Amino acid sequence: MMIKVPRGTEDILPEQAKKWQYVEAKLQELANVYNYQEIRTPVFESTELFQRGVGDTTDIVQKEMYTFTDRGGRSLTLRPEGTASVVRSYVQHKMFGLPQQPTKLCYFGPMFRYERPQKGRTRQFVQFGIEALGSADPAIDAEVMAFALDCYKTLGLKSLRLVLNSLGDMESRTNHRNALIDHFSPHKDELCSDCQNRLEKNPLRVLDCKKDKDHPAMESAPSILDYLNDYSRQYFEQVKAYLDKMGIDYEVDANLVRGLDYYNHTAFEIMSDAEGFGAITTLSGGGRYNGLVEELGGPETPGIGFALSIERLLLALEAENLTLPIEESLDCYLVALGDEPKQEAVRLLYDLRNAGIQVDMDYMDKKMKAQFKAADRLKSRFVIVIGEDELNAGKVTVKHMETGEQSDQPIDEIVPYLQKMTREGE
Known part of the structure; x- marks a missing residue:
């Protein structure tokens, strides 16, 4: 169950x-x-x-x-x-x-x-x-x-x-309390059991009753404002x-x-x-x-x-049909193609996060097309692609998802590059 x-x-x-x-x-x-x-x-x-x-x-x-x-x-x-x-x-x-x-x-x-x-x-x-x-x-x-x-x-x-x-x-409340008892006592048997108990212990609570709110005695009950x-x-x-x-x-x-x-x-x-x-x-x-x-x-x-x-x-x-201005996007998504590129992506993921960049990557061994779809669902502003060719050349491909523009960037410079790019988009 x-x-x-x-x-x-x-x-x-x-x-x-x-x-x-x-x-x-x-x-x-x-x-x-x-x-x-x-x-x-x-x-x-x-x-x-x-x-x-x-x-x-x-x-x-x-x-x-x-x-x-x-x-x-x-x-x-x-x-x-x-x-x-x-x-x-x-x-x-x-x-x-x-x-x-x-x-x-x-x-x-x-x-x-x-x-x-x-x-x-x-x-x-x-x-x-x-x-x-x-x-x-x-x-x-x-x-x-x-x-x-x-x-x-x-x-x-x-x-x-x-x-x-x-x-x-306290003086005002005591005077009002006595007035409420005098007012509701003739109607005590008509009130709910809770109000019957409240009448002696705390008659002010009678005014707050949901069951007896429509009782005629409620309308004519003494007002606290008259006893201040x-x-x-x-x-x-x-x-x-x-x-x-x-x-x-x-x-x-x-x-x-x-x-x-x-x-x-x-x-x-x-x-x-x-x-x-x-x-x-x-x-x-x-x-x-x-x-x-x-x-x-x-x-x-x-x-x-x-x-x-x-x-x-x-x-x-x-x-009131108000929508809160909540940011539903990701700074960057890493797409790794192959075992060695994935190892480099894990390191780069850690470095980017330490630099304050909001970033994620695939952990389901999806194909490149499926990883790009995941980046779209997460509304990622940038996608970094790391494959065997990129790794051998010591660089990564960075795609700006809104404009479609791509550029190659050295791996050891990608952290300051993305810091600059994400700041510019703020």
Whole structure:
């Protein structure tokens, strides 16, 4: 029986992988522009990290985590998101003591959630994310949202929409929580079992329910914006003022709550309005999480960040019919005719590669015509032919595939010759 990839996962084949490499390189360039440094954390962590960091009442912790017990009896979990791991590392390595603050970090990596697979949602997915730890300035909230938008704009996407909300500070959230309980309690028996549990533990999660989203009580639910205290309201106004200054369009959605418990104050999502993108329109999301560092054993430290799915980014590019400028060609292909010429070709292949020239050759003992066809398929700019006659004369034949021009070049001068020719074509 053929063994296939597990449900909800996929192979990234070479042609597609080139798109991933291009996108990841662009995101890394952007991180450098914004001065965010890369951090790499383990793929699995202590289960407690996500129970405390993400929240016991979230669907992620209750239903979606890949959790296992190792041989030492420890409960470990494949990371379902990146922020908790980055904050754990921030606390463990005492980055709060670094002289330059805030600490600005970025990461790439696979995440794992046991969800029902569908377009744009898989059980293993790759995220790019950033975290800014140490500043409670509303200006950095605006910076993070600008960064998130630029991740898409730098790749040419246009059908974008920034949606934001304020979840307020602890006082505002407590007042809103009580109002939500009072509002939904008369309808408790009409809600799904998950929401019945959430109503007492974390009623904000009720607003994020997919099953009950069309219940009439959702439409009339109390808005967090009506329960913001003066500090939270002023903070949110400052965030919006900075976005206005940057000329960034946005819309406020009082029902935007995000799916993680650690968010407070600013919460946001970036949507794709591209036709045909699919039912899941959210490209990325993030927000402020003051209090998470303390929850994980560190000092009082504000923080904000966002994460995007590389898979959904690629789907958005496809929906907008954008083609990435990926170079699909080879500098040079070696055609060897005979055993001794092949030995010389192997040496020359090594020398050319050491000189930074992208080059390949035949390893299937094909005839010369078939080797030229292989060079065509690889879109090789030049072909070098080495036969017995060329070898005896101490030279090779170089063919420029675009023009058809051929010339004989000394073997001991072919490396600098091709370096010059490939540079001229750049």
